[in-house]
Amino acid sequence: MRAQTSSAAYAGLAVTPSRYLELPEDPDYRYDVIDGVMHVSPSPTAEHSSAAGEFYFRLRQYLASAEAPAFAAGGRAFMELDVLLPDGGDPLRPDVHFVRTERLHIVDRYTVGTPDLVMEVLSPRTAERDLGGKSDRFMRCGVQEYWLLDPRDQSLRLRTPGPAEQGAFFSERQVQAEGVLRSRLLPGFAVGPADLLKKRP
Numbered sequence: 001m002r003a004q005t006s007s008a009a010y011a012g013l014a015v016t017p018s019r020y021l022e023l024p025e026d027p028d029y030r031y032d033v034i035d036g037v038m039h040v041s042p043s044p045t046a047e048h049s050s051a052a053g054e055f056y057f058r059l060r061q062y063l064a065s066a067e068a069p070a071f072a073a074g075g076r077a078f079m080e081l082d083v084l085l086p087d088g089g090d091p092l093r094p095d096v097h098f099v100r101t102e103r104l105h106i107v108d109r110y111t112v113g114t115p116d117l118v119m120e121v122l123s124p125r126t127a128e129r130d131l132g133g134k135s136d137r138f139m140r141c142g143v144q145e146y147w148l149l150d151p152r153d154q155s156l157r158l159r160t161p162g163p164a165e166q167g168a169f170f171s172e173r174q175v176q177a178e179g180v181l182r183s184r185l186l187p188g189f190a191v192g193p194a195d196l197l198k199k200r201p
Helices: 017-022 046-063 101-106 127-131 133-140 193-197
Strands: 031-034 037-040 076-079 096-099 117-121 145-150 155-161 170-176
Touching: 046 076, 046 096, 046 117, 046 145, 046 193, 096 101, 127 133, 127 145, 133 145, 133 155, 145 193, 155 193
Parallel strands: 117 145
Antiparallel strands: 031 037, 076 096, 096 117, 145 155, 155 170
16 A cells, blocks of 8 residues: 655645546556545555455346346446546545446546446445445435445445435445345346355355
8 A cells, every 4th residue: 555645646636527537647546536635545455346346247247148128238337437426526436336328428538427326345444435425425416326335244235316214315225244135226136245245266
């Protein structure tokens, strides 16, 4: 893991979303934009990367299967691609996101618009933001499914737009360990915490 140093070209740089789009790629560092300022972002842990990769793999398998409806089969899944939401806030980089066929025009170098599905693996460093402000922005901007895996307690949550619960503007389903959640956006797509956290031989 690299520390934030002056050799990181964009560390501390204040950016607007449009300015962010114009920046040449820095091949040596990853960045998060928080309150309009770029910060060096540490690489994900092996467990985090493996779990996100497993979700991506299963989603890609589903999209290539006969189960996937036409609007999904031609869509695309992405890992760690920046998303610029229409609310004009900071760019976000979810672990996985999906854009259905008829909306692929929003994807170029980045996704400029609202993905249909987003998946995040929580970590001690990012959990509060992923469950709070980041979730709020995705849901308010129209994400249809927001999947959140927490390796610490082996839980998986699925947030969808729906009737407000206790003042929220989304509904949430949650399972532990061997439980399974089924997508309503993508009929036939189902996954659980144990599927994502298992170690492949």
